Amino acid sequence: MSPAAMGLTTRQVARRAAQDIPDGSYVNLGIGLPELIALFIPDDREIVLHIENGLLGMGPSPEPGKGDPELINAGKKQVTTRPGASYFHQADSFAMIRGGHLDLSVLGALEVAANGDLANWSTGGEGAIPAVGGAMDLVSGVKAVYVITRHCTRDGTPKLVERCSYPLTGARVVDRVYTDLAVIDITPNGFEVVELSPGVSFDEVAARTAAPLGDARPA
Amino acid sequence: MSPAAMGLTTRQVARRAAQDIPDGSYVNLGIGLPELIALFIPDDREIVLHIENGLLGMGPSPEPGKGDPELINAGKKQVTTRPGASYFHQADSFAMIRGGHLDLSVLGALEVAANGDLANWSTGGEGAIPAVGGAMDLVSGVKAVYVITRHCTRDGTPKLVERCSYPLTGARVVDRVYTDLAVIDITPNGFEVVELSPGVSFDEVAARTAAPLGDARPA
Amino acid sequence: MIDKRVGSPREAVAGIGDGDTVMIGGFGEAGSPIELIHALIDHGAANLTVISNNSGSGEIGLAALIRAGQVAKIVCSFPRSTNSTVFPDLFNAGRIQLELVPQGTLAERIRAGGAGIPAFYTPTAAGTDLEAGKERREFNGRPCLLEHALVADWSLIKARTADSHGNLVYNKTARNFSPLMAMAGRNTVAQASSVVKPGGLDPEAVITPGIFVDHVVHVPNPQHESELVARGARYP
Amino acid sequence: MIDKRVGSPREAVAGIGDGDTVMIGGFGEAGSPIELIHALIDHGAANLTVISNNSGSGEIGLAALIRAGQVAKIVCSFPRSTNSTVFPDLFNAGRIQLELVPQGTLAERIRAGGAGIPAFYTPTAAGTDLEAGKERREFNGRPCLLEHALVADWSLIKARTADSHGNLVYNKTARNFSPLMAMAGRNTVAQASSVVKPGGLDPEAVITPGIFVDHVVHVPNPQHESELVARGARYP
Numbered sequence: 029m030s031p032a033a034m035g036l037t038t039r040q041v042a043r044r045a046a047q048d049i050p051d052g053s054y055v056n057l058g059i060g061l062p063e064l065i066a067l068f069i070p071d072d073r074e075i076v077l078h079i080e081n082g083l084l085g086m087g088p089s090p091e092p093g094k095g096d097p098e099l100i101n102a103g104k105k106q107v108t109t110r111p112g113a114s115y116f117h118q119a120d121s122f123a124m125i126r127g128g129h130l131d132l133s134v135l136g137a138l139e140v141a142a143n144g145d146l147a148n149w150s151t152g153g154e155g156a157i158p159a160v161g162g163a164m165d166l167v168s169g170v171k172a173v174y175v176i177t178r179h180c181t182r183d184g185t186p187k188l189v190e191r192c193s194y195p196l197t198g199a200r201v202v203d204r205v206y207t208d209l210a211v212i213d214i215t216p217n218g219f220e221v222v223e224l225s226p227g228v229s230f231d232e233v234a235a236r237t238a239a240p241l242g243d244a245r246p247a
Numbered sequence: 248m249s250p251a252a253m254g255l256t257t258r259q260v261a262r263r264a265a266q267d268i269p270d271g272s273y274v275n276l277g278i279g280l281p282e283l284i285a286l287f288i289p290d291d292r293e294i295v296l297h298i299e300n301g302l303l304g305m306g307p308s309p310e311p312g313k314g315d316p317e318l319i320n321a322g323k324k325q326v327t328t329r330p331g332a333s334y335f336h337q338a339d340s341f342a343m344i345r346g347g348h349l350d351l352s353v354l355g356a357l358e359v360a361a362n363g364d365l366a367n368w369s370t371g372g373e374g375a376i377p378a379v380g381g382a383m384d385l386v387s388g389v390k391a392v393y394v395i396t397r398h399c400t401r402d403g404t405p406k407l408v409e410r411c412s413y414p415l416t417g418a419r420v421v422d423r424v425y426t427d428l429a430v431i432d433i434t435p436n437g438f439e440v441v442e443l444s445p446g447v448s449f450d451e452v453a454a455r456t457a458a459p460l461g462d463a464r465p466a
Numbered sequence: 467m468i469d470k471r472v473g474s475p476r477e478a479v480a481g482i483g484d485g486d487t488v489m490i491g492g493f494g495e496a497g498s499p500i501e502l503i504h505a506l507i508d509h510g511a512a513n514l515t516v517i518s519n520n521s522g523s524g525e526i527g528l529a530a531l532i533r534a535g536q537v538a539k540i541v542c543s544f545p546r547s548t549n550s551t552v553f554p555d556l557f558n559a560g561r562i563q564l565e566l567v568p569q570g571t572l573a574e575r576i577r578a579g580g581a582g583i584p585a586f587y588t589p590t591a592a593g594t595d596l597e598a599g600k601e602r603r604e605f606n607g608r609p610c611l612l613e614h615a616l617v618a619d620w621s622l623i624k625a626r627t628a629d630s631h632g633n634l635v636y637n638k639t640a641r642n643f644s645p646l647m648a649m650a651g652r653n654t655v656a657q658a659s660s661v662v663k664p665g666g667l668d669p670e671a672v673i674t675p676g677i678f679v680d681h682v683v684h685v686p687n688p689q690h691e692s693e694l695v696a697r698g699a700r701y702p
Numbered sequence: 703m704i705d706k707r708v709g710s711p712r713e714a715v716a717g718i719g720d721g722d723t724v725m726i727g728g729f730g731e732a733g734s735p736i737e738l739i740h741a742l743i744d745h746g747a748a749n750l751t752v753i754s755n756n757s758g759s760g761e762i763g764l765a766a767l768i769r770a771g772q773v774a775k776i777v778c779s780f781p782r783s784t785n786s787t788v789f790p791d792l793f794n795a796g797r798i799q800l801e802l803v804p805q806g807t808l809a810e811r812i813r814a815g816g817a818g819i820p821a822f823y824t825p826t827a828a829g830t831d832l833e834a835g836k837e838r839r840e841f842n843g844r845p846c847l848l849e850h851a852l853v854a855d856w857s858l859i860k861a862r863t864a865d866s867h868g869n870l871v872y873n874k875t876a877r878n879f880s881p882l883m884a885m886a887g888r889n890t891v892a893q894a895s896s897v898v899k900p901g902g903l904d905p906e907a908v909i910t911p912g913i914f915v916d917h918v919v920h921v922p923n924p925q926h927e928s929e930l931v932a933r934g935a936r937y938p
Contacts, residue, residue: 052468054677074468076631076677080805081729082875084675085631097731097926098876104730112468112631112664114672115874117881117909118729118755119581119813122806123649126582126826129677150831157790158802159782164832165806168825169582199829271704273913293704295867295913299569300493301639303911304867316495316690317640323494331704331867331900333908334638336645336673337493337519338577338817341570342885345590345818348913369595376554377566378546383596384570387589388818418593574819583810584841586822605820605850614841635906670871671907 034232035179035208035225043068044225045134045176045206049075056080056125056166058135058148059103061176065134076112078130080162082121085113102162125162126169133170135163137177137205139192142218142239144202146175147194160197167198179207179236186238188212188219209233213244220244253451254398254427254444262287263444264353264395264425268294275299275344275385277354277367278322280395284353295331297349299381301340304332321381344381345388352389354382356396356424358411361437361458363421365394366413379416386417398426398455405457407431407438428452432463439463470632470682471661475505478655478683482511482620489576489616489647490518490528491623495691497640499624499657500527502683504701506622507531513538517576517616519569519643521545521553524695530702532556539563541616543572549695566596571613573646578615580649580678585614621651624688625674628658629665632679633672641673648678657685706868706918707897711741714891714919718747718856725812725852725883726754726764727859731927733876735860735893736763738919740937742858743767749774753812753852755805755879757781757789760931766938768792775799777852779808785931802832807849809882814851816885816914821850857887860924861910864894865901868915869908877909884914893921 036044042064049055049065051073057065066088069075077086079101086101087108095106124130139147146167149160167173180186188205204222205212210233211223220242221233234241255263261283268274268284270292276284285307288294296305298320305320306327314325343349358366365386368379386392399405407424423441424431429452430442439461440452453460472478479502482488488506492498507530516537521544522529529552531537545553545564556562567575568590578586587610591597601612623644625634634656636644648654656674661684708714715738718724724742728734743766752773757780758765765788767773781789781800792798803811804826814822823846827833837848859880861870870892872880884890892910897920 076468078677079875081732082878083669084677085669096874097928098733099874100730100732109669110664112629112633112676113669114633114667114675115669115872115877116672116675117877118805118809118879119882120675122809123577123581124675124677126806126810126824127580127649128582129580129649155794157782157793158800159780160802160804160832161780162805164804164827164830168828169806195831196829295704297913298639300496301642302905303913304905315638316692317497318638319494319496328905329900331865331869331912332905333869333903333911334636334641334905335908335911336641337569337573337643338646339911341573342813342817343911343913345570345574345588346816346885347818348816348885374558376546376557377564378544379566379568379596380544381569383568383591383594387592388570414595415593574817578822581810583822583824584844584846586814586819588819608820610820638906668907670874670909671904673906 035228039064041176041206041208045174049132053131054078054129056130056133056170060136062134062136063103078124080121080125082116082118083109083113085110122165125165128169128171130170132172132174133166134174134176135166137175137187138194139187139189140175140202140205141189141192144200144214145192146197146202147192149197150195152195163197167201172203173201174204174206175202176206179209186236188237188239190239209236217242254447258283260395260425260427264393268351272350273297273348275349275352275389279355281353281355282322297343299340299344301335301337302328302332304329341384344384347388347390349389351391351393352385353393353395354385356394356406357413358406358408359394359421359424360408360411363419363433364411365416365421366411367416369414371414382416386420391422392420394421394424396426398428405455407456407458409458428455436461469630470679471630472681472683475501475657475683476508478502478681479505479509481653482506482509484511485513486511486619487515487517489618489621489651490516491644491647493519493642497624497642497644498527498691499622500689500691501685502622502655502657503527503531507534507702512536515539517541517618519543519572521547523547523549523691525552525700526694527691532562537562541565541567543567543569568596573643575613575616576643576646576650579617580646583615585612587611588613616650618651619653621647621654623647623656625656625658627660627662627667628656628682629662629667630682631664632676632682633667634674634679635667635671636673645674648674653680654678655681655683657683657688659686659688705866706915707866708917708919711737711893711919712744714738714917715741715745717889718742718745720747721749722747722855723751723753725854725857725887726752727880727883729755729878733860733878733880734763734927735858736925736927737921738858738891738893739763739767743770743938748772751775753777753854755779755808757783759783759785759927761788761936762930763927768798773798777801777803779803779805804832809879811849811852812879812882812886815853816882819851821848823847824849852886854887855889857883857890859883859892861892861894863896863898863903864892864918865898865903866918867900868912868918869903870910870915871903871907872909881910884910889916890914891917891919893919895922895924
């Protein structure tokens with residue numbers, strides 16, 4: 029099995045993460061990979077999606093030509109609303125975030141450290157334009173922060189590390205990571221695997237993780 | 248002329264103060280005597296009255312039986328709205344006040360000092376229940392603060408003093424005082440009369456003022 | 467499935483515990499959730515800290531809660547009423563504590579609590595007796611005071627219309643502190659004169675988004691404090 | 703008589719001076735007051751500090767203002783766009799300054815400016831590179847940073863409907879920063895797709911009370927940034 033073919037596809041990871049979002053939750057999904065989760069929320073659950081630019085109750089993308097350029101999500105894509113939606117300004121939106129009213133934020137990552145540090149806003153590179161958006165607010169305020177990411181970069185470099193090399197989005201903020209290879213909790217003891225993707229072994233995950241990896245799978 | 252009969256009646260003082268409110272102003276009128284000013288705003292001026300419990304565009308009292316117990320002013324009396332009114336919560340209401348968006352606040356007074364100190368919230372007496380409401384917010388935020396008051400208490404004690412004896416509402420906050428006897432500005436030199444009420448002499452005002460009194464009347 | 471409706475004021479306040487901090491909406495009678503307060507009296511939780519702009523009038527609503535001896539401390543801007551001696555009597559007897567807060571500072575502290583802002587500076591009350599015990603710092607040459615956020619275990623508020631997600635709109639000046647208290651309460655209970663399905667409120671006109679509300683109780687014809695006081699009502 | 707209407711975007715921005723600080727509403731294209739920005743380009747005021755969540759896209763609107771060299775500094779949370787190299791090119795050439803602020807802190811600093819709160823503490827960005835130069839203080843065991851209010855000489859915003867008193871309502875997620883910037887601008891200009899008489903807006907549903915607005919300009923069919931970018935438009 030080549031590394032490229034091992035584990036879940038991106039959409040399968042999104043589907044897996046969606047299973048763990050409880051009915052009735054208020055959830056913010058970050059730009060990119062986390063956005064896919066919205067497609068896989070089980071039909072029997074009502075989840076209220078928050079977008080930080082000012083909407084609770086985000087619905088799916090509009091049919092082509094039916095959207096409003098002023099009804100967009102944080103990724104600046106057109107969206108719709110669900111019954112029970114509400115609009116609000118940025119101070120109220122971030123009051124929800126900073127004030128601990130959202131149950132869950134699911135974010136992408138450049139790196140996640142074994143102590144829960146998250147780096148996802150800047151590679152710190154020469155000539156890179158720094159842009160942070162709402163990421164630092166989300167990790168500082170939302171009750172639980174999950175990360176969804178490929179386990180390694182395209183060139184095979186692990187993204188789960190002992191200590192982040194990129195600038196931090198927040199210190200000790202991540203609770204759980206969903207990757208193509210596994211579901212991994214951040215615990216006081218560092219990374220602990222709670223679930224392996226089908227066909228993936230613990231050792232294969234450990235070999236692709238640049239930090240000690242515990243095994244907390246149910247017996 | 249007995250002291251009781253000298254100068255303007257309370258309603259006349261309110262009418263006099265109303266003359267000085269410019270067209271287009273946003274104004275908060277305190278509880279009690281200042282409320283009367285609303286009755287005397289000249290017909291050719293549009294003034295937007297703010298009430299700190301959450302309304303811009305206060306109108307007159309409702310006809311008997313036509314009011315809503317949940318449309319009240321800061322004095323907890325029923326009021327109405329004018330076209331262009333808006334409702335808002337307390338944080339927004341005091342953002343207007345503290346943020347310097349109101350042009351004028353007209354307040355009552357226990358004492359006004361020559362340096363602009365105002366005491367109007369507490370006599371500091373034994374057994375008195377302290378209650379401040381929005382008075383300290385108003386004096387700290389509104390662009391101009393006028394006071395409307397009888398020149399002396401019922402027992403003839405001057406209310407315009409060198410230094411307040413009652414607890415302060417705010418330090419150096421009053422710009423002008425309207426009394427039954429005169430219109431008096433607070434200047435870097437202290438109290439200065441800018442207008443005497445009909446039939447009242449400068450010396451009569453000075454005799455009833457417990458601080459030096461300048462004369463800044465137009466020649 | 468999100469449905470925050472509960473069957474009665476009694477059920478809505480059942481979780482309030484002795485020693486809890488309870489925010490109660492309203493400015494005067496406008497926005498005062500009388501039916502929830504009366505349910506709290508029936509419930510009997512004691513040693514409460516109440517955060518509310520006033521201290522009630524007559525012997526119903528908030529004044530009745532205080533009179534019942536359930537309130538150990540009140541955080542308040544204007545605890546005086548022409549129609550009630552309940553608070554003054556207990557205060558002068560040393561049986562209830564008062565933290566007096568300027569109205570705008572009270573509103574801002576509650577908002578801060580709901581917004582995750584632990585503290586802020588304000589010019590209000592600098593140079594007055596209410597500066598006592600507070601840190602002072604100058605900004606742009608102006609003395610300001612450090613004020614801390616307020617949060618509560620419970621917030622009890624009154625709305626005109628709610629949907630079953632907890633989205634709320636209010637009636638006129640009854641809005642006052644309620645949207646802020648909804649944010650600052652770990653458990654927020656809203657009584658509403660009418661309750662509609664999700665989609666029954668205009669998303670552009672929602673004042674309190676449902677995320678801030680935990681329980682919705684339908685109270686179709688809420689009582690008015692002034693009418694109760696006028697006819698000398700007492701609770702219970 | 704209160705009538706805040708002015709005849710054109712040109713008149714509305716005529717008072718903006720060199721060196722002024724200008725807040726510009728919008729998150730992406732939603733709420734971006736393109737017609738006011740283009741009028742500011744025609745007007746030519748230079749050396750501006752712009753406070754806005756983004757840095758524009760394509761070569762129209764905010765990106766065009768930056769490209770015209772009128773902006774010395776931008777205070778912004780996300781100055782990157784898939785559709786524009788205007789800001790990155792100038793930034794990498796050292797010809798424009800950037801103050802990067804987390805989005806929620808940006809919103810709260812603008813609100814604080816409008817509300818007369820000189821400074822506040824927030825947990826956001828503590829322990830990150832954006833803590834640099836900021837005071838740190840712990841509250842309830844959590845490190846927080848001291849953040850200062852933002853105010854502006856001018857705020858340029860976009861509304862759906864205005865009345866002649868300056869009361870405003872917005873369109874969907876175009877609301878974003880505009881109600882806050884209206885509060886924080888010493889002169890606030892709102893362009894509105896429709897303008898009605900006082901009484902034409904529901905007092906319960908007004909989002910920005912007229913006290914925060916100085917000038918209203920009727921722009922009946924505002925352009926959409928994405929459509930302009932899609933057809934390669936440039937301004938001027």
